[in-house]
Amino acid sequence: MAESYRIAVIPGDGIGKEVVSIGIDCLKTIQELLGSIMFELVYFPWGSEFFLKHGKMMPDDGLKTLAEFQAIYLGAVGDPRVPDHVTLHGLLIPIKMGFDLYAGLRPAYLFTGVESPLVHASEQGIDIVVIRENSEGEYCPIGGRHGRMEHHLAVQTALFTKTGCERIITYAFEYARAKKRKKVTSITKSNAQIYGMVFWDEVFKEVASRFPEILTESKLVDASCHDVVRKPEAFDVIVASNLFADILSDLTAAIVGGLGVAPGGSFNPR
Structure with a gap:
């Protein structure tokens, strides 16, 4: 049947x-x-x-x-x-x-016959997987707008929990191990966002210690965007927060031919 x-x-x-x-x-x-x-x-x-x-x-x-x-x-x-x-x-x-589809997955692979906007990309090859935290972070509907006219203000709060950070980072390493990938890169903006992003960095370091066979690096999002364009072959698996992975996954899709050849999925690995 x-x-x-x-x-x-x-x-x-x-x-x-x-x-x-x-x-x-x-x-x-x-x-x-x-x-x-x-x-x-x-x-x-x-x-x-x-x-x-x-x-x-x-x-x-x-x-x-x-x-x-x-x-x-x-x-x-x-x-x-x-x-x-x-x-x-x-x-x-x-x-x-x-x-609770907390894991977003978008591979960016340069297929034979597809032209990349990057010079020499076909020679170096592009094979990046962006893993996105889907359930919290910058997209939580926490905040509001207050006041009127010139005194109007808006507050938008990003939420990072130990559970949320740990499970998506753990999944990134488990994915890398299962797919025999060599490196996981965590991308934040912890030099400016001194609470949530520094917390993410700490959890990343803690989880990484459980996967000693996998190379790790932590990068800032602005430098990462620069490097994705300049040397995409340096990236393997990327794990990032809701906002940053949202942006990065569109960028990595663009360098392999566009969103039409870089599908994404959201799911709960557990």
Whole structure:
């Protein structure tokens, strides 16, 4: 009997619909070739169009509905008619945090025949995996806006817990070990963010001591962006906070041909 998987399909907005369509074709091909696996696909029209009609990116019971599935295939969110923070915090972030999908994984590999914007990249090769902390950090909805007119102010608080930092950093090392990769690079801005990022550095050092066979380094995010462009071959596995890994994973995707050839996934390894 074929093994069956229920997948919630959310094409979302813009290019997401086109990309998801091609991905579904791939799933159907896998199903035909293997014969021992089946995908039950259920589509949901959630996203910006849904928001414009109903005032929300998904129904109030959206997470409860998605909990019935084994995977969620989401295309993209974003529409010029809807503020970006509304689309992000209305769909993608609630899914990640609601299901504790704390690990974000995006490989960036330069395939043969794909042209990189970097000179000599094909000679050196690019093979980077960015691992992102998805559940806390800079994207926690903690803060607010206060006052009026010239006295108006906004406060945005980043949250870093020992549990959150330790589990994503541990996963980065476990991934490196399982995939026989040689180095894990932690990227922060601990020279400026003296509490949360210094705390992250301390946890990284503590976890790294349990994986003596793997090389480690800690770098600042601005220098890392410089080096990803200048010498991408120096990176192997990168682990970083929600914000920094979000930015870095788009940068690493750009140097291997764009987001179309650098898919990402969010999951709970435990």
